[in-house]
Amino acid sequence: AQSVTQPDIHITVSEGASLELRCNYSYGATPYLFWYVQSPGQGLQLLLKYFSGDTLVQGIKGFEAEFKRSQSSFNLRKPSVHWSDAAEYFCAVGFDRGSTLGRLYFGRGTQLTVWP
Amino acid sequence: ETGVTQTPRHLVMGMTNKKSLKCEQHLGHNAMYWYKQSAKKPLELMFVYSLEERVENNSVPSRFSPECPNSSHLFLHLHTLQPEDSALYLCASSQDHRPTEAFFGQGTRLTVV
Secondary structure (H helix, E strand, C coil): CCEEECCCCEEEEECCCCEEECCEEECCCCCEEEEEEECCCCCEEEEEEECCCCCEEECHHHCEEEEEHHHCEEEEEECCCCHHHCEEEEEEEEECCHHHECCEEECCCEEEEEEC | CCCEEEECCEEEECCCCEEEEEEEECCCCCEEEEEEECCCCCCEEEEEEECCEEEEECCCCCCEEEEEEECCEEEEEEECCCHHHCEEEEEEEECCCCCCCCEECCCEEEEEC
């Protein structure tokens, strides 16, 4: 079965500390990979995406993510967290062929709390 | 106005009511989606429309009825809902029904009483 796993339900970090949010997927084909962020009461905003090429991708708000095919992972990182980064983060996977064309599979999300 | 707009932002309805959620996108996309976001559950894809045709109905109960009159508008008609249908309903759009990034609206917080 296809799945996206975000093993950390909740992460707490201090402002200024580094951050890494984990995402693993289980699919056979080459995926399209996304990270979205959701603030309370809001919709999802795209942080970054990976389709092909350089496996380290840069996104908005100082975030980056690295695709590691051997580990089926697409972890999100930020070197120094700001209080405004407190939100819920979702990893998503999509494919460009077959019956799943167009569909995004989402992880359960990781809630980030930032201490001042 | 830009992006994906959903109305209303909040809705409280009784189980015998009929209501509709509206989504409008100003991005020139030709695929639109309805997602359901419940507490402690992954986002659930409900419906996919591509070029105004429904291409996926993800085993959604018939009390949810989507409508896509054109590529910019998407509706979700609700009738005889259950309390467990209370959730955040998110609309999204993308280009060409491909897994390029989807742009999401802010959602409608639905409470069924």
